[in-house]
Amino acid sequence: MDHQRMAANLGDAEAIPSASQIAASYFPGLGSQNETWMRAEIQRLLDHWFDWRRDLFPQDRRIAAAAPPADPVARHLITERLDELARALTAETPTHTPRYIGHMKAEVSLPALFGWLAAMLHNPNNTSREASRVGAVIESEAIAMLAQLLGYDPSKAEGHFTSGGTVANFEAVWRARYRLDHWLSLGLHLSEKTGWPLDVFACAHMGWGRFGELRREHGLDDQTLRRCSAAAGNPTDVYRRISRAAGRDYLGPVLLVAGNKHYSWLKAANVFGLGEEALWSIALDGEGRLDVADLDRLIKRARGDGRPVLMAVAVAGTTETCEIDPVHTVHDLLERWEREQGLHIWRHVDAAYGGFLAGIVGGPDEATLSPGSATALGALGRADSLTIDPHKLGYVPYACGAFLTRDRARYAVSGFDAPYLDRSELGPDKWSSTLEGSRSAAGAAAIWLTGKALGFGPEGLGALLAQSVRSAREFAGAVMTAHDDVRVLTPIDANIVCFSLGRQGEPLSSANRRTGALFDAIHASPDLSVSKTTLGEGYRRLIDRHAEGFSALLDEQRLVLIRCVFMNPYLSQPEARSRLFNEFGRMVRLLADATH
Structure with missing residues (x-):
């Protein structure tokens, strides 16, 4: 991997980083520890972009010089409205913090953010290589990286990025x-x-x-x-x-x-x-x-x-x-x-x-x-x-999904006609084989840079995700010891933990009501964010098995669960886990008793 070669060049004895090292190096930092470097990198991106625009066609500088000056009133209005937007967004859900374990979203990685921003400045449209000379190539290379991760032969696999x-x-x-x-x-x-x-x-x-x-x-x-x-x-x-x-x-x-x-x-x-x-x-x-x-x-x-x-x-x-x-x-x-x-x-x-x-x-x-x-x-x-979906466990900005097939034959779809796009001299284009027409290259660039800088295998992103699975299981143990009525849904396949309340012999309808009340109480807290899900008829056998754990009376065929997603990168730090799990346990002990 690139970071391994870099570590070797720098004489670092530990070439494969731990999950906590990945969180510290590849994300903004829970306390914005990477702020100075991140600001510098974004400024470098902007410098490069402005230099490119200014130097591309020097003969056009005379036209630019003759343009009227910017309207100060317009600038002031934009600044005011931008400040208004920035203030409004401070009320947005703070998904960057480990206190948010509600849904499948978390902090965006720095390679993904830098790659996304770099592409967005150029705004390529991956509908064709005429509209996206570089973006389309980046997409192909990024799809090959995902193909290798998923077990496809990257030289044969086909695919493209979608909105989700x-x-x-x-x-x-x-x-x-x-x-x-x-x-x-x-x-x-x-x-x-x-x-x-x-x-x-x-x-x-x-x-x-x-x-x-x-x-x-x-x-x-x-x-x-x-x-x-x-x-x-x-x-x-x-x-x-x-x-x-x-x-x-x-x-x-x-x-x-x-x-x-x-x-x-x-x-x-x-x-x-x-x-x-x-x-x-x-x-x-x-x-x-x-x-x-x-x-x-x-x-x-x-x-x-x-x-x-x-x-x-x-x-x-x-x-x-x-x-x-x-x-x-x-x-x-x-x-x-x-x-x-x-x-x-x-x-x-x-x-x-x-x-x-x-x-x-x-x-x-x-x-x-x-x-x-x-x-x-x-x-x-x-x-x-x-x-x-790279915008989930790939830690890239929304909206970014991907579709892949094993080979070109499986990628085939019906033909369509768009003379202004159908130009053989431009090489293979995606426009006729994607449901979406215009597609940004930003998501592909985010994955491309993540793959190049961190990698998706066991020594890269895989190490961080392995820790997220361990964190989930550690949390399951902690929440079970918080209160005798806590019933964790098993097995835990990865980094999502679901649990309910249930006293021995309690009707399932009562357990569901109490679980819902516990969720409402946690949800009302400004300090912790979780989600809730209800399993229905399709999960009948799982519901029965879960209810057997506390000899519940099966008076309804649904199961209300509090759902916690452990994908935040900073949970790789033991201190973050200890603080969150202890605080969550205290809240459950207090609120579970109140549901009686």
Whole structure:
């Protein structure tokens, strides 16, 4: 890594920094310890930017000199309004402090901030290389860094940055639909041409190899297949033709997503016209993770119903409790379907939150993860596509998500026409293969500089994230000893801890009410910030297991939890953890008694 080589050059005996050293060196500092250096670096960025603007076309200086002077009234107005904005923002949620353990946000790292600012000054638009000569190259290099982190071959992987995980998940649906539509279009054409009954499920999962063979054998071109495409033509008409060819009503594809899914998947079913009924929820096991046996059952059900599986989605780091699904076992199952029956089902992993935890795997801190979680994170690279959010555990500014595929074939989408952008001499552009048109290069630059300066592996960001997992488990132990009624939700897969209140034999409805009252009391405090989540029917087995821990009367099927996210970099310092955990424990002891 770059910092290792730098340390060697400086004669530093300890080339691999600890988590606390990373927090001290790569972040502004809890007490703004890096203020002087940070101011100097930002000033250098501004100096470089102004020098570039002034020196780029010296022949234009005469025009600039002839411009009217700046209006002092306008300057004064801008200054006044800027002061007003700055004062207003002092009331913003202080997510930089370890006292904030509410949601998946924390301090932004210095490399990310510097990279973001440097790109924003130039304001490149990564829609094309004409609009972003350097930004587009930085994006490609940053995607390669993320690909390596996630287990893809960076020389083959494709991807781009998005505004966040929701759009990245949409990108996956778009590509899975593109692939499924191609295969099913070919099957419909051959069925209508030959009169053979259409096996919808088999055709929709035939694979590119079989697709290519049939296309060459029958001399089919794109225009012919477009006439059988629900995406390129009239979907109502194509569905009617599929129904006639199959001899049964065709109800469209289904989307199989783990029951611990993010809300973006429901949005995707709506936006892509699948309908909410097409979103089939995969059952969760007693620990809140995807039940692979139920995934297999749902695939068989879809096959029996003649409904293709658009994609199967596992989650690496759920938004509620950070469960990490058994990604490796999901891959084993779907690869077996492919190997034994020739059925190719798109595999997507929503690693928006947990993807960066892969940087722990293979290093000295891997034991901070459970063996199952480490194996699952190590299997991310077997997916067809992945979502990851750098603005979460990548510590870069909002808004920055990323979508990646294993190779160029999986990245393919429908073609579009924009003559002012479609210029082959500029090289490969992203505009036609991204749902968003204009895209800032700032997020890519933030990741690029983070990767170059710190790195994402076990000796870089991975070391900081490993400490965040240890901090979460240390907190879980501390809060359990704070009061006899505290019930921590287990297992703790990473750096989110959820807990509830519950007396022995207490009805769950009463425990939920008391937990909610405790949250309200903590939330009212100006000193500490937490969040709350409620697990519902999809988590039934996990709720039952948690309730068994205090022999609760199951008079309702929901579980109210106080949710604490431990991603703040300064929690790597023992003093910060000790102060926060002791203060939190005192508050819980006081307030839990008051909920009786």
